[in-house]
Amino acid sequence: MTNQPTAVWDSLKRDAEERRAAARPYVQEGKVVAADDTVALLEAVIRPGDKLNIEGDNQKQADFLAECLCKVDPAKVHDLHMVQSVLSMGTHLDVFDKGIAKKLDFSFSGPQAGRLAEYVREGKIEIGAIHTYLELYGRYFMDLTPRVALTVAVSADKNGNLFTGFNTEDTPVIVEATKFKQGIVVAQVNEIVDEVPRVDIPGDWVDFVVQAPKPFYVEPLFTRDPALITDSQVLRAMMVIKGIYGEYGIQRLNHGIGFDTAAIELLLPTYGEELGLKGKICSYFSLNPHPTLIPAIESGWVKSVHSFGGEVGMEDYVAARPDVFFVGPDGTMRSNRAFSQTAGHYALDLFIGGTLQIDKYGNSSTATATRVAGFGGAPNMGCDAKGRRHATPGWLKCGEEYGIQSELVGDLPRGKRLVVQLQETFREKLAPGFVEELDAVKLAKNANLDLPPVMIYSDDLTHIVTEEGIAYLHKCTTMAERMAAIRAVAGFTSVGMQEDPAETAGLRERGIFKTPADLGIDVARANRSMLAAKNVKDLVKWSNGLYNPPARFRNW
Numbered sequence: 001m002t003n004q005p006t007a008v009w010d011s012l013k014r015d016a017e018e019r020r021a022a023a024r025p026y027v028q029e030g031k032v033v034a035a036d037d038t039v040a041l042l043e044a045v046i047r048p049g050d051k052l053n054i055e056g057d058n059q060k061q062a063d064f065l066a067e068c069l070c071k072v073d074p075a076k077v078h079d080l081h082m083v084q085s086v087l088s089m090g091t092h093l094d095v096f097d098k099g100i101a102k103k104l105d106f107s108f109s110g111p112q113a114g115r116l117a118e119y120v121r122e123g124k125i126e127i128g129a130i131h132t133y134l135e136l137y138g139r140y141f142m143d144l145t146p147r148v149a150l151t152v153a154v155s156a157d158k159n160g161n162l163f164t165g166f167n168t169e170d171t172p173v174i175v176e177a178t179k180f181k182q183g184i185v186v187a188q189v190n191e192i193v194d195e196v197p198r199v200d201i202p203g204d205w206v207d208f209v210v211q212a213p214k215p216f217y218v219e220p221l222f223t224r225d226p227a228l229i230t231d232s233q234v235l236r237a238m239m240v241i242k243g244i245y246g247e248y249g250i251q252r253l254n255h256g257i258g259f260d261t262a263a264i265e266l267l268l269p270t271y272g273e274e275l276g277l278k279g280k281i282c283s284y285f286s287l288n289p290h291p292t293l294i295p296a297i298e299s300g301w302v303k304s305v306h307s308f309g310g311e312v313g314m315e316d317y318v319a320a321r322p323d324v325f326f327v328g329p330d331g332t333m334r335s336n337r338a339f340s341q342t343a344g345h346y347a348l349d350l351f352i353g354g355t356l357q358i359d360k361y362g363n364s365s366t367a368t369a370t371r372v373a374g375f376g377g378a379p380n381m382g383c384d385a386k387g388r389r390h391a392t393p394g395w396l397k398c399g400e401e402y403g404i405q406s407e408l409v410g411d412l413p414r415g416k417r418l419v420v421q422l423q424e425t426f427r428e429k430l431a432p433g434f435v436e437e438l439d440a441v442k443l444a445k446n447a448n449l450d451l452p453p454v455m456i457y458s459d460d461l462t463h464i465v466t467e468e469g470i471a472y473l474h475k476c477t478t479m480a481e482r483m484a485a486i487r488a489v490a491g492f493t494s495v496g497m498q499e500d501p502a503e504t505a506g507l508r509e510r511g512i513f514k515t516p517a518d519l520g521i522d523v524a525r526a527n528r529s530m531l532a533a534k535n536v537k538d539l540v541k542w543s544n545g546l547y548n549p550p551a552r553f554r555n556w
Helices: 011-026 035-045 063-069 091-097 110-122 133-140 171-179 231-248 259-274 291-298 315-319 337-346 393-401 405-409 439-446 479-489 501-509 536-542
Strands: 051-054 080-083 101-106 126-130 148-156 184-192 208-211 252-255 284-286 304-306 350-354 357-359 418-422 463-466 469-472
Touching: 011 035, 011 184, 035 063, 035 184, 035 208, 051 063, 063 091, 063 148, 063 184, 080 091, 080 133, 091 101, 091 110, 101 133, 110 439, 133 171, 133 337, 148 171, 171 184, 171 337, 231 259, 231 350, 231 393, 231 418, 231 463, 231 469, 252 259, 259 291, 259 350, 284 337, 291 536, 304 337, 393 418, 463 479, 469 479, 479 501
Parallel strands: 051 080, 051 148, 080 101, 101 126, 148 184, 184 208, 252 284, 252 350, 284 304, 350 418, 418 463
Antiparallel strands: 463 469
16 A cells, blocks of 8 residues: 555646646736737637536626637637537637537527527537536536636626626526636626625636626517517416416416516506406516516515526616515625526426427427527426425415326325416417427437437426417326317317317316316407506606616617
């Protein structure tokens, strides 16, 4: 034993010190690096084959650092393994064109979904996996720890203390995983200040700070113009409020992105009030500051909102409503995607959102043959969290109705998360919303993925809402029954055309399928006149002038 070689236990620390030393010529006062030296800085601290996170969040983008990464010499920096939650900008894929990056693990691709699908077909990019947000964050602390993180904040002082402000989003989880595994953290900021308003990321977690030539980009991802909400969306929203929220007393929930959920929010002060549901539903949200939620907040419906990120133009409104939002001593909201996703996974009674396709079994996906969109956090919130141990009335009621509960846990009581998919039977360009097989199956083959990128699996799905009615899938006792209930709401799609009227009548008798008439909803009333706000200007009025919508939404 005395002749054994001495083990090295601090190789990561030594490596980080070497990288910092290589970057030292570019450092000015404290930890500040000039914008003009950023490309050289990246070439000094990044090594070929590194796992690298560039902060592409759902909204906030380290856009200047992304541009600089595209300018590094591929002879010096190449074969990077990108581990980032969102691909939002062209530069996020340009690095693969240039040979700088080789492999990708991600969660959501949004506007780059079509281009990403093309790159996959052409073999330009290797995909490790398409993750949920929480899943990817978890892997940051296991086998996908970034060696270098390129992050973004509003401001920094010369010692590297960061103020992330309204759109904190992914920054804390990225920085903590990187820095505490002896990695390198580079921060892009809008300005260098003498003292930050609050310290969101301590300076000793940050190695270098760069003041970008212009403020970082933030996508107004959750802004929906009420003027574009259709009568069909109003009808589905009315069915949700009465047939699901009201029936189950849903207090804690998440709304996905889209006009369907915007319609629900704008019906709370009108139709919801008419039904006498204030105080009985929709009190607690895990949700970005949706502008279409303003009328419900102002009408006293909403008690609390914890946000994944911010929303452009909502800064002043949120700061003026600290009883509702999580606002710091500096007066600015603190968002945190990891914590909000955790709340979404365990603390919600219901998740509701739209999708692109639902198959005949009830599996749904936003990934198609031509769009590798990913799905962000929907699978975390749109699943039945088996680790949950606290009870609420709606959760317990859904569990009591679960058709195969006794087959799984015997006679023990157990609740169930409500997971709702809103779907039009035919979507844009008459694309069917219900299909025999998800395009995600073909995509998995094209991309050599081990699993088709399914957003929500059938066994987690409890309700489907279309213009035809609501399918209460959790009440079914067999897959055959679930498929019959799906056919009942699938309209004139190939799936819906296989409906058996006698079978559907039996499902209606048992309350597994309900039409608008079964719910006591007058379809003639389902139109835009029901909305609390008809356009963006109305939302500004509801906010008492505090909401400042982005220029492209100012259509008055």
